[in-house]
Amino acid sequence: MIYVQLFLVFLQVGAFSFGGGYAAMPLICAQVVDQYGWLSEKDFADLVTISQMTPGPIAINAATFVGNQLAGIPGALVATIGVALPSCIFVTLLAMLYTKYKDLPVLKDALTALRPAVVSMILVAGLIILIPAIFRSGEVSFADGNFAIRPFVLFVGSVFALRKWKADPILVMVSCGVIELIAQLIL
Amino acid sequence: METKTTAQKLKTLFFATLYLSAFTFGGGYVIISLLKNKFVDELKWISEEEMLDYVAIAQSAPGPIAVNGAIVIGYKICGIPGIVFAVLGAVIPPFVILTVISAFYNLFKTNPYIQGILAGMKSGVSAVIVSVVWDMAAGIVKKRDALLIAIMIIAFVLNYYLEVNVVLIILGTLVIGIARSLYARRETK
Numbered sequence: 001m002i003y004v005q006l007f008l009v010f011l012q013v014g015a016f017s018f019g020g021g022y023a024a025m026p027l028i029c030a031q032v033v034d035q036y037g038w039l040s041e042k043d044f045a046d047l048v049t050i051s052q053m054t055p056g057p058i059a060i061n062a063a064t065f066v067g068n069q070l071a072g073i074p075g076a077l078v079a080t081i082g083v084a085l086p087s088c089i090f091v092t093l094l095a096m097l098y099t100k101y102k103d104l105p106v107l108k109d110a111l112t113a114l115r116p117a118v119v120s121m122i123l124v125a126g127l128i129i130l131i132p133a134i135f136r137s138g139e140v141s142f143a144d145g146n147f148a149i150r151p152f153v154l155f156v157g158s159v160f161a162l163r164k165w166k167a168d169p170i171l172v173m174v175s176c177g178v179i180e181l182i183a184q185l186i187l
Numbered sequence: 188m189e190t191k192t193t194a195q196k197l198k199t200l201f202f203a204t205l206y207l208s209a210f211t212f213g214g215g216y217v218i219i220s221l222l223k224n225k226f227v228d229e230l231k232w233i234s235e236e237e238m239l240d241y242v243a244i245a246q247s248a249p250g251p252i253a254v255n256g257a258i259v260i261g262y263k264i265c266g267i268p269g270i271v272f273a274v275l276g277a278v279i280p281p282f283v284i285l286t287v288i289s290a291f292y293n294l295f296k297t298n299p300y301i302q303g304i305l306a307g308m309k310s311g312v313s314a315v316i317v318s319v320v321w322d323m324a325a326g327i328v329k330k331r332d333a334l335l336i337a338i339m340i341i342a343f344v345l346n347y348y349l350e351v352n353v354v355l356i357i358l359g360t361l362v363i364g365i366a367r368s369l370y371a372r373r374e375t376k
Contacts (some may be wrong), residue, residue: 014250018229024237024251050288055211056281057251073286080282084274087250091258091269094244098291099263102240106368113364115239117356119323124347125216126316133309151310163321169224170210173311176250180307181300 001070007034010063017059024059032066039066060085128159130155135145150183196265199230204276205273206255209284211253215329218253218277219245219314220319222260232264236328247357253277 009031017024024046032038040048047065050059063083067076101107132138133151154176161167190322191199203225205283219242226233233241241263245255261281327335338360345351 016374017249017251018374023303026320030204048286054281054284055209056284056289057253058276059251060254060278060281061285064282065289068286068289076282076286076302080278084250084254085253085276087248088258088270088274090248090250090254091244092262092267094248095241095259095262098244098259099277105372106365109371110361110364111236111240111243113335113338114243114357114360116327116335117342118239118242118246119320119327119337120343121244121346121353121356122216122219122316122323123320123343126320127347128285129217129309129316130313133306133313151306154310156308158311159317162314162318169221169231169318170206171313173308175212176311177308177312179306180310181303183307184299184303 003075005036006067006070006075006079007082010059010079011068013059013063014083015086024057024062028059028062032062038070080102137182150180154179188328189256193265193268197268199262200264200269201272201276204273206276208253208277209359216252216316218254220316222256223319226260233260235323237263245355245357246353256314260324318340335362338363 011030013024013027017027029044033041033044036141047062048058050065051061054061060080060083064076067073067079069075071078102111131140134144134155135141136147136148137143139146158172158176160174162169204222206223207218207225211221219354221237223235227235241256241259244259245252248255254274257273257277258270261271262314263269265272324339327339342356342360345356346353
């Protein structure tokens with residue numbers, strides 16, 4: 001039955017995608033394209049593009065999209081529940097363990113050592129978005145035409161607004177989108 | 188003021204994750220940055236150090252980071268009911284948006300206005316992340332602990348330049364922390 005299949009496929013995607021969206025993509029492709037043939041390769045590429053253009057995790061987007069295509073809204077619901085369920089179980093267990101044992105001295109020291117690494121990982125995620133936005137080739141280089149000044153100015157202005165005026169982050173993000181659109185229309 | 192009822196907390200939690208999830212273009216770390224902004228800086232329900240631990244938990248478990256982040260924060264604030272409300276908030280926006288978009292995909296893909304807005308938003312999104320990292324890194328540098336600063340730099344190089352898997356980096360730093368803890372305790376005996 002299609003609902004059971006959708007549920008089980010996305011349950012696997014949810015349970016084995018360690019490390020966020022980019023880890024989920026090959027898993028989704030292996031199941032949905034290669035094994036079941038629910039989507040063609042072109043459909044899958046479209047799905048990845050939609051995911052990049054819209055908010056939300058790619059795994060949730062994929063579950064909703066594939067579910068909708070195959071079995072309408074009920075299919076989308078079943079697939080989305082499947083993909084989120086492993087998270088709910090694993091993360092709840094980890095959160096319970098954390099709450100219970102976080103004051104143990106050894107665990108405290110371990111977490112103290114972990115925090116700086118987490119800060120670095122967040123920075124890396126930011127750079128992965130920023131670098132291709134500012135450098136057209138995706139590589140840091142000031143060769144002819146590679147450096148895009150407008151995204152850079154938007155970035156610096158946003159950092160300034162966030163730090164100096166404590167501006168609302170979502171307002172800053174949306175303003176950047178609107179400014180870029182106006183600039184494209186005028187120039 | 189501190190005695191917010193459970194119902195009020197659940198409501199705040201649901202609408203916060205719903206609102207943030209609707210605007211998190213660009214992956215899980217954007218929502219983590221926004222959650223930090225909301226729950227650490229604005230509401231002060233979670234400390235900055237706890238938040239970093241939650242990011243590590245969200246990162247080490249399988250599944251989307253945005254959903255995992257919503258779960259840890261929901262659990263911290265209201266236990267199991269908190270998880271339910273936070274996850275619903277995080278999942279509803281992409282669910283609705285993708286359901287609508289899959290129907291109008293061709294229109295969406297070729298619309299230059301939508302493309303322009305999305306291009307501009309990337310600058311804003313990365314600025315939000317950089318600003319959050321700024322606060323967090325300052326908190327760590329202030330501790331004047333050479334090992335922690337070294338971990339921050341080395342983890343960055345491993346992750347960004349050498350593309351080492353984040354789960355390995357997390358495990359490695361945990362081992363370093365445990366080793367130092369055991370060593371320090373033996374010294375003081």
